[in-house]
Amino acid sequence: MNTQRWIVLLSFTLALGACASQFSVPPITRSATGEHLPGKIIWHDLLTDTPVRTQVFYTELFGWKFEALPDKGINYMLIRHQGELIGGMIDQNRLPNEKDISQWVVGLSVTNIEEATRTLREAGGAVFTAPTSLGDRGYIAVVADPQGALLALLQTRDGDPLDVKGPPAVGQFLWNELWAEDVAGAEQFYRRLSPYTVEQETLETRDGEVEYRILKTGNKPRAGIRPNPVDGLQPMWVSYLRVADAAQLDAILDNVEPLGGRILVPATARPGGGMVAIIAGPSGAGIALQTWSDDQTLEQQLEKRP
Numbered sequence: 001m002n003t004q005r006w007i008v009l010l011s012f013t014l015a016l017g018a019c020a021s022q023f024s025v026p027p028i029t030r031s032a033t034g035e036h037l038p039g040k041i042i043w044h045d046l047l048t049d050t051p052v053r054t055q056v057f058y059t060e061l062f063g064w065k066f067e068a069l070p071d072k073g074i075n076y077m078l079i080r081h082q083g084e085l086i087g088g089m090i091d092q093n094r095l096p097n098e099k100d101i102s103q104w105v106v107g108l109s110v111t112n113i114e115e116a117t118r119t120l121r122e123a124g125g126a127v128f129t130a131p132t133s134l135g136d137r138g139y140i141a142v143v144a145d146p147q148g149a150l151l152a153l154l155q156t157r158d159g160d161p162l163d164v165k166g167p168p169a170v171g172q173f174l175w176n177e178l179w180a181e182d183v184a185g186a187e188q189f190y191r192r193l194s195p196y197t198v199e200q201e202t203l204e205t206r207d208g209e210v211e212y213r214i215l216k217t218g219n220k221p222r223a224g225i226r227p228n229p230v231d232g233l234q235p236m237w238v239s240y241l242r243v244a245d246a247a248q249l250d251a252i253l254d255n256v257e258p259l260g261g262r263i264l265v266p267a268t269a270r271p272g273g274g275m276v277a278i279i280a281g282p283s284g285a286g287i288a289l290q291t292w293s294d295d296q297t298l299e300q301q302l303e304k305r306p
Contacts, residue, residue, distance in 0.1 A: 024134065024135020024136045024137070025076070025088075025134040025135055025136065025137040026078065026085070026136055026137065027136050027137055027138075027156065027157065027158050028042060028043055028085055028137060028154075028156065028160075028161060029085075029156075029158065029159060029160070029161050029162075030084070030085075032158035032159055033158065033159030033160060033161070033162050034158065034159045035159045035160060035162060036109060036111045036155075036156065036159060036160050037109050037160045037162075037163070037217065038109050038110055038111045038194050038195060038217065039108070039109065039194035039195060039196055039215065039217040039222050040108075040109045040160060040163075040217065040220075040222050041106045041107065041108055041109070041173075041176045041222065041223060041239075042107055042108075042109045042154060042156070042160050042161055043087060043088070043106070043107030043152070043154055044086065044087040044088075044104055044105070044106055044107065044173060044239055045087060045088045045089070045090065045104070045105045045107065045152070046079070046087060046088070046089045046090070046102075046103075046104050046105075046285060047089075047090050047092050047101055047102050047103055047104075047105070047283075047285065048089060048090070048091065048092060048102050048281070048282075048283035048285060049091075049092045049093055049100055049101075049102055049283050050102075050260070050281075050282040050283045051077075051089065051091045051093070053259075053260050053281075053282035053283075054089065054281050054282055054283055054285075055089075056259065056260075057259045057260060057261055057281045057282055058079075058281065060255060060259055061171075061252050061255060061256070061259065062081065062170075062171035062241065063081065063082070063171055064079055064080065064081050064086075064171070065079070065080045065081070066078070066079055066080075066089065067079075067080060075090055075091055075094045075095075076088055076089070076090055077089045081169065081171050081172050082169055082171075082172075084169075084172075086172055086173060087173075092283075100283075100284060102281075102283035102284045102285040103150075103236075103285045103286075104237075104239050104285055104286070104287055105142075105150055105151060105152055105237075106151050106152070106176055106237045106239060107140070107151070107152040107153075107154040108151055108152070108153055108154065108193075108194070109154055109155075109156070109160050110153045110154065110155050110193075110194070111155065112155065113131040113139045113140075113141055113153055113154075113155040114131055116141070116153050116155075116193060117130065117131060117141050117143065117153065119192055119193055120143050120145070120153075120193060123145075123146050123189050123192055123193075124146035125143055125144055125145050125146045125189070126143060126144045127141060127142075127143050128142045128143060128144065129141055129142035129143075131153075131155075136157060136158075137154075137156060137157060138154060138155050138156040138157040138158075139154070139155040139157075140152055140153065140154055140155075141153040145178075145186070145189055145190075145235075146185070146189055147180055147181055147182060147185065147186060147235040148234055148235050149178060149179075149180070149234075149235040149236050149237055150236065150237070151237055163220060166294065167242060167292050167294060168242055169242070170242050170243065170244045170248070170292075171241060171242065172241065172242055173239055173240070173241060173242075174240045174241060174242040174290055174292055175223075175224070175239075175240040175290065176222075176223045176224075176237060176238070176239050176240070177223060177224040177225070177226060177237070177238045177239075177240070177288075178190075178223065178224070178225045178226070178235070178236075178237050178238075179226060179227070179228040179229065179230070179233070179235060179236055179237075179238055180225055180226070180227065180228060180235050181227075181228055181235055183211050183212075183213060183225050183226065183227055186213075186225050186235075187213050187215075187225055190215060190225070194215075194217065195217055196215040196216060196217060196222070197215075197216045197217070197219075198213050198214065198215060198216070199213070199214040199216060200212075200213055200214075201213075201214065207229075210226055210227060211226070211227060212224060212225070212226050213225040213226075238278075238286070238287075238288055239287055239288065240276075240287075240288040240289065240290045241287060241288070241289050241290070242290065242292045243275075243289045243290060243291050243292065244291065244292070245291055245293075246267070246274075246275050246291060248291075249267050249275050249277060249289060249291055250267065252279075252289065253266070253267060253277060253279070256279050259282070260281075260282035261279055261280055261281050261282055262279065262280045262284075263277065263278075263279055264278040264279060264280055264286055265277055265278035274290070274291045274292075274293070275290075275291045276288060276289065276290050276291070277289045
């Protein structure tokens with residue numbers, strides 16, 4: 001693992017460790033569900049070195065609201081969309097490092113965080129924050145999988161967000177995808193970590209065939225695994241936000257650069273229909289955008305992925 005990656009992991013660990021030691025983080029659900037959905041990605045945290053500009057960026061593009069905790073000295077903000085908690089934000093300028101470590105980090109639900117971290121270690125992964133109490137939220141461990149992809153394991157205290165019928169609201173998280181160096185190896189690891197079944201596909205793309213794995217629990221798609229498409233890029237989790245249609249995607253992309261962001265991958269038509277793009281906010285943290293039709297299921301959409 002390269003030096004930059006170690007700095008990223010260490011800084012994120014220090015941030016969450018500081019948070020955990022100073023306050024109780026609110027639950028990620030509005031009311032207790034009492035149900036845990038291991039294998040579901042239930043949270044997203046953003047590390048940013050441009051917190052004010054980042055707030056403006058996502059508020060203007062998607063209507064997100066950023067909420068400071070009562071103690072203004074705490075380096076953590078909640079992110080809401082249409083009143084629902086969808087993530088958190090950490091100001092990396094208040095962390096003890098000089099490198100730019102801006103990025104999104106996914107939170108994966110587990111039912112027994114001690115057992116999950118033990119499984120991860122045994123498989124060759126790294127645990128950077130041992131299971132730590134977040135008060136009302138539950139327990140967190142900051143880890144890297146055996147190929148070095150950073151994520152957090154979350155064991156909620158009162159239950160996970162329940163699955164709902166239909167797609168998430170426009171501007172909410174839609175899908176999560178692991179860009180791996182070894183797709184088969186990643187599949188094997190995550191099946192040890194969570195009770196996944198796997199659907200294997202070969203997708204046709206502009207660059208030829210791509211091996212794709214869909215991780216499911218209870219026949220519900222949870223995440224995808226694909227070969228890393230960027231040479232030299234550390235294996236990583238990539239999150240997608242829902243965009244209603246091509247017209248909205250174009251409007252969003254028109255505003256990305258005026259708001260201080262960058263377009264990393266322009267709007268691209270998928271072979272089976274729909275559009276995708278990848279952008280970065282003012283801090284450089286990348287996130288994907290994907291059009292999503294109200295009348296299509298996740299399974300149908302996945303069959304059309306680029």
